Amino acid sequence: MIDTSDPAFWQGLVQVLLAGTGQTLYMVSIALLVTIIVGLPLGVILVGTERGGILEKPFGSRTAGMVINRLLDFIVNLGRSVPFIILMVALIPVTRLVVGTFIGSTAAIVPLAVVAIPFFARMVEIAIKEVDGGLVEAAQSLGATRWQIISKVLVPEALSPMILGLSTTVTSIINFSAMVGTVAGGGLGDVAIRFGYQRYSPVHMVAVIIIIFGIVMALQAVANHFARRFARRSGPSSTSRVLLKTPLSN
């Protein structure tokens, strides 16, 4: 049983919370990094391979474009519809292949990234769809290559809604990271379950909630700040206006 009057309890609490926070931040930040690296191009390809998009005919074939578009769309939908707890377990063979083990914080990054990538890719897709087609045309009239259109026009112009999408993505990675205790991934969620729930320690529970809430709030504030800064320049697009008003939820 817990004894809050015991100084060892408080020492233990601090240790456990620090370790949990560290693991959560580690898992979330690496997963986020992977998510951006994979999700951003994925989102761009999703928009580009649509009819009339700039990657409409990869390798000179519209069929290839359509196939890529459908395939990615299917994968993204699949990734988004499978419940995380199932995905995590189903991915064990893949995780083993990538990380070498399926237990621990590092291993937990794989399912976290896998669930966040399709989510973020959709956000990128939506943000880029908002960019006025006239801008692409202007760049084409200047003789821009596809890569120049993506890197100099589409991504910079969609930055504000993309940052907000990223903030929503992080929130959901944090959310899912609470479940990785299942594969011994640790983190704050694990602390809440093992100490708060299984050992009946409301102190642990409340502390975890406060820390997670603090992290999410801080991230959201940073994201909103940058999104506003880019949006102010641009005259906010309708998406970023909507996203700025809606509290970010997972």
Added chain:
Amino acid sequence: MISLRSISKSFGLTTALSDVSLEVATGEIFGVVGQSGAGKSTLIRTANLLERPDSGTVIVDGVELTALNERDLRASRQRIGMVFQHFNLLSSRTVQSNVELALEIAGQPRGTRRLRAGEILELVGLGDKAKAYPSQLSGGQKQRVGIARSLASNPTVLLSDEATSALDPETTRSILDLVANLNKELGLTVLLITHEMDVVKAICSSAALLEKGRVVESGTLVDLISTPGSRLAHDLFPLGPVPDRPGSTIIDITFSGGSADRPVIAQLVRDHQLEVSILGAVIETIGGNQAGRTRLELPGSAADREAAIADLRESGLLVEIVGGAA
């Protein structure tokens, strides 16, 4: 400078352009007019192959664009500037940086870009706005940035897609003056499309009328004015509907060049004793020349009227009988 030869383009079942041919000579400002849906936008976008025609040939500055691969086409596009109705500026970049975009795409080094962008912004009268963002500019200023961007890599040709249609009349005027100046100073060939006859009147030396994807009329304004029945000429000098006046003949007289300052009415009164009344008149300066159209009502006997008309025609005026008894 720009040759569009037998251009056809359809979108699904709708035909946007059918067998359109246009020749734009070096250094001229050529205006294509037509109502919305006539195919103007499609036409101008074929000139740099933003829209690839289903058939036909596009030649700009001696290069057959329709025969180029993508890489060479991109290089050629850098020599063809284009400005848009809605400016199409990048909101995430400053004015300076928007202009530099053209040079970045062309692969110019940073130093050259900065220098050239400053120079060209000065040329369009926006030297002091280099650090502003597009959202801080007025419509006219935005279009100046658009023009600066299109000219940054020294094109020989400028395509203007309804560049003044989103602007108020005064701003339109100043943008047209700018285009006319650039045409003179840089020897730039301009192909523009518009639905406003005023734009043609203000700066074009040649024009074509596009209707349902076909060129109905085309030529220099001076020639068009002296072509009987020219619809472009009628639109340049709108005199409104012809009133119904039984017992008299209504004629439109077109003046251009030397005939513009001839005392025609005095001549009719003096030589034919006809009590002419003026129903309408328009005078414009077109291509630096006075040109105009006057609608007159000729009373009197049929023989007198005929004699008067014959006389006017003989003196080299373009006379069209538009109403009343002949």
